Amino acid sequence: MNKTILILGACGQIGTELTLALREKYGNDSIVATDIRQPEHSELLKGPFEVVDAGNASALRTVCEKHNIHTVYHLVAMLSATGEKFPMKAWDLNMQSLLHTLELAKEGVIKKLFWPSSIAVFGPTTPKRNTPQQTIMEPSTVYGISKLAGERWCEYYHAKYGVDVRSIRYPGLISWKSQPGGGTTDYAVEIYYKALEEGKYTSFLSAQRTLPMMYMDDAIRATIELTEAPKEQVKIRNSYNLAGISFDPLTIEASIQKKIPAFECDFTPDFREEIAASWPESIDDSAAQDHWGWSMEYDLDGMTEAMLTNLKTKLGLQ
Ligand code: AKB
Numbered sequence: 001m002n003k004t005i006l007i008l009g010a011c012g013q014i015g016t017e018l019t020l021a022l023r024e025k026y027g028n029d030s031i032v033a034t035d036i037r038q039p040e041h042s043e044l045l046k047g048p049f050e051v052v053d054a055g056n057a058s059a060l061r062t063v064c065e066k067h068n069i070h071t072v073y074h075l076v077a078m079l080s081a082t083g084e085k086f087p088m089k090a091w092d093l094n095m096q097s098l099l100h101t102l103e104l105a106k107e108g109v110i111k112k113l114f115w116p117s118s119i120a121v122f123g124p125t126t127p128k129r130n131t132p133q134q135t136i137m138e139p140s141t142v143y144g145i146s147k148l149a150g151e152r153w154c155e156y157y158h159a160k161y162g163v164d165v166r167s168i169r170y171p172g173l174i175s176w177k178s179q180p181g182g183g184t185t186d187y188a189v190e191i192y193y194k195a196l197e198e199g200k201y202t203s204f205l206s207a208q209r210t211l212p213m214m215y216m217d218d219a220i221r222a223t224i225e226l227t228e229a230p231k232e233q234v235k236i237r238n239s240y241n242l243a244g245i246s247f248d249p250l251t252i253e254a255s256i257q258k259k260i261p262a263f264e265c266d267f268t269p270d271f272r273e274e275i276a277a278s279w280p281e282s283i284d285d286s287a288a289q290d291h292w293g294w295s296m297e298y299d300l301d302g303m304t305e306a307m308l309t310n311l312k313t314k315l316g317l318q
Contacts, residue, residue: 003030003070003071003111004030004031004032004067004068004069004070004071005022005026005030005031005032005069005070005071005072005073006032006034006063006064006067006069006071006072006073006110007019007022007031007032007033007034007072007073007075008034008035008052008054008060008072008073008074008075008076008097008101009034009035009054009074009075009076009077010033010034010035010039010044010049010075011033011035011037011039011040011041011044011178012035012075012076012178012181013173013175013178013179013180013181013216014075014116014170014173014216014219014220014223015033015035015073015075015178016039016041016043016044016177016178017175017177017178017216017220018073018075018220018223018224019031019033019044019047020043020044020177021220021224022073022224023046023047025224027047028046028047028048029047029048030047031047031048032047032048032049032050032063032067032069033047033048033049033050034049034050034051034052034054034063035049035051035052036051036052036053036054036076037051038051041177041178048067050063054074054076054093054097054100054101055092055093055096055097055100056100057100057103060097060100060101060104061104061109064104064109064110065109069109069110070110070111070112071110071111071112071113071114071227072101072104072105072110072112072113072114073114073223073227074097074098074101074113074114074115074116075116076093076094076097077093077094077116077143077146078090078093078094078143078182079143079180079181079182079183079184080118080120080141080143080144080182080183080184080272080275081182081183081184081186081271081272081275082181082182083141083142083143083146083182084141084142084143084271084275087142090142090143090146091142091145091146094143094146094147094150095146095149095150098115098150098153098154099153101113101115102153102154102157102163102165105157105161105163105164105165106157106161106163111164112164112165112166112227113154113163113164113165113166114165114166114167114223114226114227115150115154115165115166115167116167116168116170116223117147117148117150117151117167117168117169117170117238117239118143118144118147118169118170119131119169119170119171119172119211119212119279119280119283120139120141120143120144120147120279121137121139121144121147121148121151121169121239122135122137122139122144122278122279122280123136123137123138123139123140123144123278123279124138124140124277124278125138126138126280127280128280128281128282129280129281129282130282130283130284131241131280131282131283131284132241132284133236133240133241133284133285133286133287139278140275140278141275141278144278147169151167151238151239152238154167154237154238154239155237155238158237159237164231165237166226166227166229166234166237167237167238167239167240168219168222168223168226168239168240168242168288169239169240169241169242169283170214170219170242171185171211171212171213171214171242171243171244171245171283172184172185172186172188172211172212172213172214172244173185173213173214173215173216173219174188174189174192174213174214174215174216174303174307175189175215175216176189176192176216176306176307176310176311176314177216177310177314184205184211184272184275184276184279185211185213185276187203187204187205187249187272188211188213188249188252191203191249191252191253191256191265192256192304192307192308192311193311193315195256195260195263195308196260196308196311196312196315196317197315197317199260199262199263199264200263200264200265200266201253201263201264201265201266202265202266202267202268203249203265203266203267203268203269204268204269204270204272204273205248205249205267205269205272205273205276206249206267206269206273207248207249207250207267208248208249208250209248209249209269209273209276209277210246210247210248210281210282211246211247211248211276211279211280211281212243212244212245212246212280212281212282212283213244213245213246213247214242214244214245214296214298215245215297215298215302215303215306215307217297217298217306218244218296218297218298219242221297222242222288222294225292225293225294226240226288226292226294229291229292229293233291233292233293234291234292235287235291236287236291240285240287240288240291240294241283241284241285241287241288242283242285242288242294242296243282243283243284243285243296244283244296245296245298245299245300245303246281246282246283247300249265249267250265251300252300252304253265255300255301255304256304256308258301258304259304259305259308260308
């Protein structure tokens, strides 16, 4: 592959791992990592890295033209919990950066765009179990509203201007290389750190609050597979449902206890409980399976094994 790829938000939870995965696949020089700040993860400096504010249209255009960018992975967003604290900032960041990138695609400056949506596009009136690809969508968070609006813009730019935009509604993402920040599903990452470091964890969601989640390796694979799928297989241009693994805090506690029997969890729900309660418990991703052959690899115990093993090494607890 000799097409240059740009990652917006390369220092974030998904951006870090996607940059590393794409550099592994295509070589360091083909992947331009960008973020609003310098990276903490020194691995990101092994290839080109630029500080870019994705909210600044002309800075975005300049970096795309400078590197003759073909594909942009747009991973800049303020997530659900932080978005509720700063609604206008979340709206501005989440919408402006997407619209600037869609405009560059419309003008042909870039040829392809991946943009992530989220299970947050669904709301309290959405069917909770096996949530269909097309259903009632009345999100009750600013983040969810911005993701739903973003989905509509993606479909609009595809229909009106032929923009090749592709998207996934990510479930909560669980990873060890980089930490999430500001999300409602973050408890399912924190719990692994606390299990290893302290042997106990206080969940900010209630014991039986089930949500769809996914191990980062599966999410990265899905992202690259969809972005690289032949055009004719991508029949949905707003965003694809991905099911992931549905579990509640009690069930992830039990999975961790199979490896750390003394681990204990208690539950002190905070404002994030209400956000989680508005989201689906499980998702139907048959369209992704049928259209571009999606298939998930990690189940809950497989993910627990991978998280605990990798975090032990990362935290020097071997
Ligand atoms: C969040 O919790 O806000 C995100 C998401 C589900 O998109 N992880």
